[in-house]
Amino acid sequence: MATQSISSQDAVDVDAIRQIVSKNFSTSVEHLKNLARIPSVAWDSFDPIHVRRSAEAVAELAKELGFDDVRIATAPKSDGAEGSPAVLARKPAAPGKPTILLYAHHDVQPPGDRELWDSEPFEPEQRGDRLYGRGAADDKAGVMAHWSAIRALEESTPDHGLGITLFIEGEEEAGSPSFRNFLETHREDLAADVIVVADSANWSVGTPSLTTSLRGMLGAEFEIRALDHAVHSGMFGGPILDAPILAARLVASLHDADGNVAVAGLEQRDTATVEYDEEQFRSDSSVVDGYRLAGSGKITDRLWNRPAISLIGLDVVSVANSANALIPQVRGKLSVRLAPGQDPVAAGEALRTHIEDLDLRGAEVRFTVTEAGSAYLQDAEHDAAARLMNESLQDAWGTDPVNTGIGGSIPFIADLKELYPSAHILITGVEDPDSRAHSANESLHLPEFEKAITAEALLLARLAAGGLGASSPE
């Protein structure tokens, strides 16, 4: 494995690589269109033949790049059923050279309501600078960014010696049900020094970014029992606060008056260097006019670097079925997002302590953590691969890249981190804020796509040239 010091000299010819990417760009776009014509939705309710066809098309493209080990592989889901086909293509590293794993996914979201699209979802159409179609961005453009970058490396430096593993998943939009088993089954084949996950977005058209943090998450349920059975609200109301009223007190205690999370032990780290325009955020989120946003600090910090708690389910009597009775029992579910760096087990305990310490008049309170996912945090300044990536983004765009976070989680990043603790993970992307992945009129900004390919090709060339530092014997 390579060590982590960065090499001082850069032996990479940036202009030559840029020109190769540019010369091949129309081919990249043609291949992208062909992939985007395949309705490869991996959801159970869709015909799996299309995901299979899409895997075959990706495997053909991999063969074109000269990979001799190209496989379409599956692994069982936790219920034993077979997962969707992934493509695995490998080129072993020359002695002393690092191996890089390039991840993207070839399955797509369902198209949704056809009426909302301005062109056929599965017939990619170019209008202006953008290519419209389901998967044109998420994530068939990620697949083609890898393909095009490898091709540029092969052309510019045929004797690069870099080990390359192309891993194109086929069920990301279906929740990656067999991903963990796939990693474990193919653990040796997937081992790498650097992992590039091309499934995120750039900050804006013109500003590239590297995603360096993901929030963690917790699912938790609470149950409050105040009475054995319902009783008449006129006969018994007064000395007794019923279970829904106590639940309201519990829920209200989770935030302070300004809407900041008020659970001791839930961490925050305000490190965002970019700001989400408030008007834009209001329109993207659809808050009603007059709604005052909760919490303090930058919106980006509130989204990426601070905890968030939402009440996502509440089992209580419906209004239609309501009677004049005190309700004995209530159950609720919380969705909690955690600041990068926070341990989800510690966060679950902090929330438990908070709830157990509340004065709910001695009612019986049960609290259960049902789900926990680790956050992800990269030190981009000190991670050798992140520095090479930032340098490559800078060269491709001619602009300083920004480091961004994601408020949601990418559960498989935690799996990769766990199975390959020493690998450098780079979360890159081809999307921009107008890409509308998962919505109607999904699209890719083509000039940005070309820059994303150039950046990745530069990264590969820099890794091949020893950018991670002097290699040490295994």
Ligand SMILES: [Zn+2]
């Ligand atoms: Zn995606």
